[in-house]
Amino acid sequence: MLTCAHFKKSLATGLALATVLTTPIYATNAPTEPASPTESITETLPPPVPKPKDIEVEATGAILIDELSGRVLWEKNGFDPLAMASTTKIMTLIVALENADLSDMVKISSKAASQPRVKMNLSAGEEIKLEYLLYALMLQSFNDSAVAIAEHVGGNVESFCKMMTDKAKQIGAYDTIFETPSGLDKGEHHSTAYDMAIIARYAMTNPEFIRITNTKSAEVTSNKKTYSLINKNRLLYEMPGAKGVKTGFTNKAGHCFVGAVERDGMGFISVVLGSGWGGNRHQKWIDTKKILNHGFEHFKYYPIVTEPDTGETIAVERSRQPELGLVFDTTLHLPLSAYEHSTLRIEVEAPTTVKAPVTAGQQLGVAKIYIDNALEHELPVLAASDAKRHDLKTSIEKILNAWFSMAGEADLVLPEFTKE
Numbered sequence: 316m317l318t319c320a321h322f323k324k325s326l327a328t329g330l331a332l333a334t335v336l337t338t339p340i341y342a343t344n345a346p347t348e349p350a351s352p353t354e355s356i357t358e359t360l361p362p363p364v365p366k367p368k369d370i371e372v373e374a375t376g377a378i379l380i381d382e383l384s385g386r387v388l389w390e391k392n393g394f395d396p397l398a399m400a401s402t403t404k405i406m407t408l409i410v411a412l413e414n415a416d417l418s419d420m421v422k423i424s425s426k427a428a429s430q431p432r433v434k435m436n437l438s439a440g441e442e443i444k445l446e447y448l449l450y451a452l453m454l455q456s457f458n459d460s461a462v463a464i465a466e467h468v469g470g471n472v473e474s475f476c477k478m479m480t481d482k483a484k485q486i487g488a489y490d491t492i493f494e495t496p497s498g499l500d501k502g503e504h505h506s507t508a509y510d511m512a513i514i515a516r517y518a519m520t521n522p523e524f525i526r527i528t529n530t531k532s533a534e535v536t537s538n539k540k541t542y543s544l545i546n547k548n549r550l551l552y553e554m555p556g557a558k559g560v561k562t563g564f565t566n567k568a569g570h571c572f573v574g575a576v577e578r579d580g581m582g583f584i585s586v587v588l589g590s591g592w593g594g595n596r597h598q599k600w601i602d603t604k605k606i607l608n609h610g611f612e613h614f615k616y617y618p619i620v621t622e623p624d625t626g627e628t629i630a631v632e633r634s635r636q637p638e639l640g641l642v643f644d645t646t647l648h649l650p651l652s653a654y655e656h657s658t659l660r661i662e663v664e665a666p667t668t669v670k671a672p673v674t675a676g677q678q679l680g681v682a683k684i685y686i687d688n689a690l691e692h693e694l695p696v697l698a699a700s701d702a703k704r705h706d707l708k709t710s711i712e713k714i715l716n717a718w719f720s721m722a723g724e725a726d727l728v729l730p731e732f733t734k735e
Contacts, residue, residue, distance in 0.1 A: 376391065378390040382583060388650065399505065409517070443463075512584050515584050516584055548562060629665055629669055632669070633705065634671035640698075642698075662685065
């Protein structure tokens with residue numbers, strides 16, 4: 316006796332063989348050539364306007380980035396490896412905040428107490444709260460506090476420096492090596508203006524980091540004495556909207572500074588390394604203000620993609636739906652100069668046809684954003700809706716599965732029809 320299950324198996328086998336010997340109904344509409352090449356749909360904004368006048372700074376390496384997006388807006392030797400002095404302590408602070416409790420009590424070692432100037436003059440055996448050491452670290456850049464923090468958090472200075480270097484790599488600062496927690500020159504201890512900018516950008520997402528680095532003065536107490544601390548960051552007093560972050564100097568690095576300012580909806584981070592030497596400690600402030608003012612004068616956020624619809628469609632094969640709309644997966648705003656905005660263009664790259672089934676939200680292409688003919692950003696381009704498959708194979712499956720469901724059988728999935 317031929318059971319439903321036997322019939323189903325025989326029918327599936329027969330249909331599979333039949334499809335090799337016959338031409339499917341949809342073949343008259345299906346392409347016999349390889350899939351269509353991609354096409355570019357280009358949108359061009361207004362003609363170029365003049366470039367902003369470049370700025371000149373004394374710093375050996377310098378950079379300006381947008382805090383929100385991380386986009387590099389200007390740089391001078393921004394990716395060259397350089398010594399960075401006590402701007403190192405930005406990472407010292409963030410690693411301590413992420414791996415210890417502010418209320419921890421720290422016992423000062425003889426190694427920490429013997430660090431060179433500048434220093435708190437902590438004494439061996441003295442006990443002080445970790446939070447107070449962090450204030451001393453950032454407000455007055457004390458080296459003995461840096462070593463005490465490293466020993467408490469990392470167990471020893473070497474382990475803590477490895478934590479610092481690993482953290483740098485984790486956040487994208489790939490050309491940075493920390494060999495001291497204080498920034499004193501040693502071995503391969505170095506960074507770049509770019510790396511220090513993205514380290515600062517990451518650090519400034521931590522509210523405790525912002526609170527400590529923006530404190531203008533503090534009085535802290537150990538089990539032996541009281542220390543008065545004054546923030547040496549002149550930017551906090553001299554530039555509206557300033558919010559940190561750290562000064563530095565060694566004979567190798569010269570004067571260094573990482574700064575940040577936010578106002579009128581824009582936030583910038585600047586870095587200067589080797590900005591003046593010896594007694595020329597004012598140059599870093601001159602360079603920093605010039606760089607930050609350049610940002611506020613020439614850059615603002617422009618809407619690049621504000622609506623999901625790209626205005627483009629793509630043809631669909633094997634479906635009753637002849638075409639699908641294409642949509643951006645997100646909106647996009649970028650910090651640009653007026654010149655950059657005038658050179659911006661968007662190219663949507665997607666195949667000319669796609670085979671059903673297609674699911675809404677499925678990526679079908681990419682939108683490339685160019686500024687001054689350089690690729691700046693990419694956005695996925697997605698299907699705006701579903702497109703169900705409808706052809707000979709799916710039609711036969713629907714008929715058979717309606718019958719099998721009445722018989723209590725599982726759904727049948729036919730093999731793909733092929734034409735040789």
